[in-house]
Amino acid sequence: MALTDQDLLQVTRLVRTFLVTGTPCWGDPERIAIGFNVGLANTFFNTEGGTISIGDYSFFGHNVLLLTGSHDIRKRRQARRNPQPTGGGDIVIGKGVWIASNATVIGPCTIGDDAVVAAGSVVLGGNLEAGCVYAGAPARWIKKIDFLPDEEQELEVPVVVLP
Ligand SMILES: CC(C)(COP(=O)(O)OP(=O)(O)OC[C@H]1O[C@@H](n2cnc3c(N)ncnc32)[C@H](O)[C@@H]1OP(=O)(O)O)[C@@H](O)C(=O)NCCC(=O)NCCS
Numbered sequence: 037m038a039l040t041d042q043d044l045l046q047v048t049r050l051v052r053t054f055l056v057t058g059t060p061c062w063g064d065p066e067r068i069a070i071g072f073n074v075g076l077a078n079t080f081f082n083t084e085g086g087t088i089s090i091g092d093y094s095f096f097g098h099n100v101l102l103l104t105g106s107h108d109i110r111k112r113r114q115a116r117r118n119p120q121p122t123g124g125g126d127i128v129i130g131k132g133v134w135i136a137s138n139a140t141v142i143g144p145c146t147i148g149d150d151a152v153v154a155a156g157s158v159v160l161g162g163n164l165e166a167g168c169v170y171a172g173a174p175a176r177w178i179k180k181i182d183f184l185p186d187e188e189q190e191l192e193v194p195v196v197v198l199p
Pocket residue numbers: 096097098135136137152153154155156157169171172173178
């Protein structure tokens with residue numbers, strides 16, 4: 037089996053990201069920014085077309101796909117395989133967002149604080165409003181969440197400051 041330089045670069049990146057985050061990344065892992073106390077499960081990152089940032093306390097179910105990269109369907113064979121465009125597909129996930137199992141998020145998109153993306157949904161770009169539920173393929177606005185009072189919830193984990 038013949039490996040190209042591009043293949044070897046990808047393998048190196050996959051191994052490196054896996055060692056650091058415990059999850060795979062297709063593309064440059066330097067394009068990922070992860071906040072405090074984020075739950076990734078086995079999220080798959082594709083950073084070929086942009087950056088991915090995840091706010092504090094956001095967490096994901098299993099098999100979530102965060103995809104910034106795409107391909108030019110007008111091209112064929114190797115030309116189609118090359119990622120295009122290599123920028124502009126950024127995914128920005130706010131704080132406290134829950135992306136449920138098997139959801140796919142395609143950039144460019146912004147997901148507001150405390151929003152919920154339902155299981156199996158496909159977010160096709162755009163701006164998802166903070167504090168709302170989105171579901172379906174493509175994901176549509178479902179409802180505004182009626183949050184419980186803050187004083188009835190544990191909103192933050194205690195932080196230990198080492199001497
Ligand atoms: C998002 C979720 C929490 C919504 O729960 P809820 O507030 O009880 O919402 P409801 O069940 O009342 O559904 C509201 C509407 O959204 C739709 N909906 C809910 N989840 C959906 C989904 N995954 N895909 C498509 N539509 C969905 C419902 O059909 C309903 O539509 P309708 O008003 O036209 O009847 C839940 O559907 C979900 O996806 N849970 C994820 C479970 C999971 O992945 N667990 C693993 C742990 S990370």
